Amino acid sequence: MLFNNGTITFRLATNRRRNETMTATRLDISDHLTLVDGLPKPEWDAIAGRIEEGIGPDERFAVWTGAIRQWMNRMRSALGEGYDVAESEHFLATLPDGVPGDVVLRFAEKCRIRMLEVLPDIGAFSAPGKEALLLFRDRATCDKYLSLWSSDADTDRFLGGAHVREGYPHVAATGLNYDHLEDTLAHELIHLSLCHLRLPLWIEEGLS
Secondary structure, X not given: OEEOOOOOOOOOOOOOXXXXXXXXXXXXXXXXXXXXXXXXXXXXXXXXXXXXXXXXXXXXXXXXXXXXHHHHHHHXXXXXOOEEEEEOOOEEEEEEOOOOHHHHHHHHHHHHHHHHHHOOOOOOOOOOOOEEEEEEOOHHHHHHHHOXXXXXXXXXXXXXXXXXXXXXXXXXXXXOOHHHHXXXXXXXXXXXXXXXXXXXXXXXXXXX
C-alpha cells in the first residue's frame, strides 16, 4: 500500500546556508535530522536545497547516497542494539539482526531488474540517490516510524510494509518474517518504481 502524504518534490530551501560542510561526496546532514519520538526524521526540503545549491549535477547522486547513508546510521543508533546497515549497488537498508542483509538486498536488486523489464516504459527508480529500505524488528516500531509522516498512516496490514513517498521515496517494513518480507518488498518496490508518475493510488495497487 502507498503511504501517501504529499507530492514528491525536492524544493529549494528558503533559508540556505552559505557556509556548508560538504565535499564532493559528502554533505553533513546532522542538523537536518530531527528526533521525533526518538527516531530521526530528515528535513528533506532543506537537504535538497543544500545539494541543489552546492553540488554539481554529476556529483549529486553520490552526495544524496551519502546523505541517505548518514540517515540510515542515525536510525540504526536510535533503534538501539540489534540493527545494522547494509548496502548494494542500488539500495541502502537498515535492518534488524537475524535478517540477512546480503539476501535481502540481492532480492531487492532482482526485483528492480524484473520491474524494469516488465514495465519498460513506465517503471523507473527515480530517487536522486540509492533506494532506501527501512526494515524494523516488529510491527509496533514500524508503525511508530510511519507515524512520523502521517497521523493516519495507510499501511498494508497483511504484508507488513508501506511505501513512503513524502520527501525522499522509500520503503518501510517489518523484517523478521522473511517469507512475508519477500512479498512485501516485491509489492512496495512496484510502488517505488511508479511513484514518479504520481498516479492515483488505485491504479498503482492494480499494477502491484
